[in-house]
Amino acid sequence: xxxxxxxxxxxxxxxxxxxxxxxxxxxxxxxxxxxxxxxxxxxxxxxxxxxxxxxxxxxxxxxxxxxxxxxxxxxxxxxxxxxxxxxxxxxxxxxxxxxxxxxxxxxxxxxxxxxxxxxxxxxxxxxxxxxxxxxxxxxxxxxxxxxxxxxxxxxxxxxxxxxxxxxxxxxxxxxxxxxxxxxxxxxxxxxxxxxxxxxxxxxxxxxxxxxxxxxxxxx
Amino acid sequence: xxxxxxxxxxxxxxxxxxxxxxxxxxxxxxxxxxxxxxxxxxxxxxxxxxxxxxxxxxxxxxxxxxxxxxxxxxxxxxxxxxxxxxxxxxxxxxxxxxxxxxxxxxxxxxxxxxxxxxxxxxxxxxxxxxxxxxxxxxxxxxxxxxxxxxxxxxxxxxxxxxxxxxxxxxxxxxxxxxxxxxxxxxxxxxxxxxxxxxxxxxxxxxxxxxxxxxxxxxxxxxxxxxxxxxxxxxxxxxxxxxxxxxxx
Amino acid sequence: xxxxxxxxxxxxxxxxxxxxxxxxxxxxxxxxxxxxxxxxxxxxxxxxxxxxxxxxxxxxxxxxxxxxxxxxxxxxxxxxxxxxxxxxxxxxxxxxxxxxxxxxxxxxxxxxxxxxxxxxxxxxxxxxxxxxxxxxxxxxxxxxxxxxxxxxxxxxxxxxxxxxxxxxxxxxxxxxxxxxxxxxxxxxxxxxxxxxxxxxxxxxxxxxxxxxxxxxxxxxxxxxxxxxxxxxxxxxxxxxxxxxxxxxxxxxxxxxxxxxxxxxxxxxxxxxxxxxxxxx
Numbered sequence: 001x002x003x004x005x006x007x008x009x010x011x012x013x014x015x016x017x018x019x020x021x022x023x024x025x026x027x028x029x030x031x032x033x034x035x036x037x038x039x040x041x042x043x044x045x046x047x048x049x050x051x052x053x054x055x056x057x058x059x060x061x062x063x064x065x066x067x068x069x070x071x072x073x074x075x076x077x078x079x080x081x082x083x084x085x086x087x088x089x090x091x092x093x094x095x096x097x098x099x100x101x102x103x104x105x106x107x108x109x110x111x112x113x114x115x116x117x118x119x120x121x122x123x124x125x126x127x128x129x130x131x132x133x134x135x136x137x138x139x140x141x142x143x144x145x146x147x148x149x150x151x152x153x154x155x156x157x158x159x160x161x162x163x164x165x166x167x168x169x170x171x172x173x174x175x176x177x178x179x180x181x182x183x184x185x186x187x188x189x190x191x192x193x194x195x196x197x198x199x200x201x202x203x204x205x206x207x208x209x210x211x212x213x214x215x216x217x218x219x
Numbered sequence: 220x221x222x223x224x225x226x227x228x229x230x231x232x233x234x235x236x237x238x239x240x241x242x243x244x245x246x247x248x249x250x251x252x253x254x255x256x257x258x259x260x261x262x263x264x265x266x267x268x269x270x271x272x273x274x275x276x277x278x279x280x281x282x283x284x285x286x287x288x289x290x291x292x293x294x295x296x297x298x299x300x301x302x303x304x305x306x307x308x309x310x311x312x313x314x315x316x317x318x319x320x321x322x323x324x325x326x327x328x329x330x331x332x333x334x335x336x337x338x339x340x341x342x343x344x345x346x347x348x349x350x351x352x353x354x355x356x357x358x359x360x361x362x363x364x365x366x367x368x369x370x371x372x373x374x375x376x377x378x379x380x381x382x383x384x385x386x387x388x389x390x391x392x393x394x395x396x397x398x399x400x401x402x403x404x405x406x407x408x409x410x411x412x413x414x415x416x417x418x419x420x421x422x423x424x425x426x427x428x429x430x431x432x433x434x435x436x437x438x439x440x441x442x443x444x445x446x447x448x449x450x451x452x453x454x455x456x457x458x459x460x461x462x463x464x465x466x467x
Numbered sequence: 468x469x470x471x472x473x474x475x476x477x478x479x480x481x482x483x484x485x486x487x488x489x490x491x492x493x494x495x496x497x498x499x500x501x502x503x504x505x506x507x508x509x510x511x512x513x514x515x516x517x518x519x520x521x522x523x524x525x526x527x528x529x530x531x532x533x534x535x536x537x538x539x540x541x542x543x544x545x546x547x548x549x550x551x552x553x554x555x556x557x558x559x560x561x562x563x564x565x566x567x568x569x570x571x572x573x574x575x576x577x578x579x580x581x582x583x584x585x586x587x588x589x590x591x592x593x594x595x596x597x598x599x600x601x602x603x604x605x606x607x608x609x610x611x612x613x614x615x616x617x618x619x620x621x622x623x624x625x626x627x628x629x630x631x632x633x634x635x636x637x638x639x640x641x642x643x644x645x646x647x648x649x650x651x652x653x654x655x656x657x658x659x660x661x662x663x664x665x666x667x668x669x670x671x672x673x674x675x676x677x678x679x680x681x682x683x684x685x686x687x688x689x690x691x692x693x694x695x696x697x698x699x700x701x702x703x704x705x706x707x708x709x710x711x712x713x714x715x716x717x718x719x720x721x722x723x724x725x726x727x728x729x730x731x732x733x734x735x736x737x738x739x740x741x742x743x744x745x746x747x
Contacts, residue, residue: 079452300641327637373636
């Protein structure tokens with residue numbers, strides 16, 4: 001087998017992508033702690049990581065474009081690079097969602113304490129889906145990816161549940177409306193994070209198997 | 220299915236170069252044959268029009284069907300009028316003019332009518348995207364053209380006898396990128412009329428030009444599929460390794 | 468002196484040596500040409516070229532019959548020898564990779580080195596003895612036998628030089644092999660073949676020994692191909708060993724004539740038959 005410099009470039013691309021994923025996971029954790037520990041100061045941790053994530057967004061697109069232009073990749077290499085481009089986009093949105101959660105959390109921390117309902121559970125599902133989807137990318141693990149895709153329904157269900165509970169709260173006590181609205185927004189953000197994790201998992205399946213499983217129920 | 224090779228084995232007297240290859244070529248499609256040096260792709264294509272037999276010591280065991288007829292039972296001369304060939308290095312006849320070169324296949328086979336010859340020559344030169352460049356100098360020697368033009372001349376010459384299939388053995392490997400691009404364009408035009416089989420060591424060329432690609436390795440057919448599939452998700456690990464440049 | 472200077476001196480010295488050797492070779496050639504021209508030019512006049520030889524001892528007279536005779540004998544020899552040589556060479560080049568081809572090639576190479584007088588003896592035995600007469604025909608046969616192996620090997624070489632790709636291109640068009648050889652390969656090799664045939668002709672024009680006891684020479688106009696005929700080389704021989712000064716002068720002139728003929732053929736062969744597509 002010929003050793004290719006190209007392989008080093010592909011490895012670097014994967015590494016940067018995984019680093020970006022790590023940063024996103026951390027952003028989510030800090031954002032949630034703003035809410036659960038009522039520490040608005042943690043938003044700085046989120047902001048600094050957001051800068052890095054945005055830089056990586058540009059850097060990874062740039063690397064991928066260069067590899068396509070200069071190497072005319074085919075087969076597995078081509079699928080890796082196109083998957084990387086799509087995952088890059090999804091991770092950048094995840095970062096945006098984390099920032100939204102953090103900012104909403106800062107508002108919440110200045111209001112009286114509120115029951116968190118299923119939000120912690122949603123956080124757990126969303127972050128584990130994200131972590132596992134990135135792991136499946138790192139290990140080219142199709143089974144793990146399929147598991148992630150399967151959990152999307154769970155998160156949707158939790159979101160609907162939270163929505164209904166908060167709606168009931170708002171109808172019974174008008175003073176909670178502002179806080180409840182913020183919570184609904186946070187639930188929405190978490191549900192979107194889970195959607196992005198699902199997208200990442202579908203991209204991993206395509207990267208490994210060459211099968212496009214988007215837009216119909218994975219059986 | 221216009222051309223089919225069944226259990227094709229061939230060699231030059233020693234160990235077999237090709238081992239029981241089965242390959243079918245569809246009408247009006249371009250099929251590319253790729254593989255590392257020495258895999259037998261040139262030998263294979265030369266079996267299809269029975270040019271392989273010309274080499275001393277050559278052996279061929281195969282059933283090759285053209286429109287269902289066994290070509291091994293045909294007169295090779297008649298076969299070659301239906302299955303033409305263009306070679307790696309342009310080889311126009313040195314003593315003939317451009318006109319005579321293109322007309323040679325017809326003239327040598329007895330066609331003498333000047334008007335019909337002129338029509339055939341113009342038609343072939345147009346198909347080969349060469350007419351505009353040479354229409355005012357048809358009487359000049361064939362060798363006075365540039366390399367890329369000479370190769371298009373050879374293509375015109377092969378087209379003039381109106382074959383059903385045209386075999387091309389690395390037709391662009393001696394040409395610069397611009398000449399190569401022009402020939403690739405004209406192949407995509409020609410395929411509307413005939414079936415093309417092209418041997419190439421340039422994978423990107425196979426990707427650009429062909430509808431189906433066959434990958435040969437050490438005399439065996441490893442994979443044969445739609446070109447898009449071969450280049451995005453090949454089924455065989457060896458195909459993937461070859462296409463991504465991990466060996467070859 | 469340092470090594471660079473030493474190298475330059477060696478270079479200059481070797482160059483001088485080579486130039487001297489080349490000059491020596493050329494000197495030999497030009498000396499011969501000059502010598503013959505010097506001695507022969509004065510005798511060449513219209514009468515010399517158009518009159519028959521005078522009886523022995525008388526001055527004046529010409530070598531018209533020898534000129535015509537040479538033309539006929541050499542012409543007939545070329546007519547017989549060239550086609551056989553060309554077609555034989557063609558066979559060897561196209562189909563001669565087997566044992567038969569090897570034998571033919573070997574025989575031709577041996578014949579090439581055969582002394583010309585031996586060819587003369589062969590023609591004598593073959594034609595002069597059974598017919599009980601000397602004849603121009605037997606002379607032509609002897610000359611043709613000398614010519615055939617030369618033309619054969621030359622043709623084979625030039626046909627082999629035709630690139631295989633040309634043959635393949637023609638075969639791939641669905642042209643039968645015999646047509647490929649005749650209508651594609653042969654025309655491509657034609658310049659080389661024709662040059663070779665012409666040069667072989669000019670060579671046999673100067674052969675003397677085989678003609679001595681075949682064509683035998685003739686002091687008068689010839690009486691047809693089945694009778695003795697004069698020829699330039701034979702006349703030169705006869706006149707040169709005679710005791711007459713007039714005949715010696717005529718021999719020089721005849722030699723000059725022969726030499727000019729060979730020169731003309733050489734130059735025109737190379738000029739006329741330029742190979743297709745450029746220099747050789």
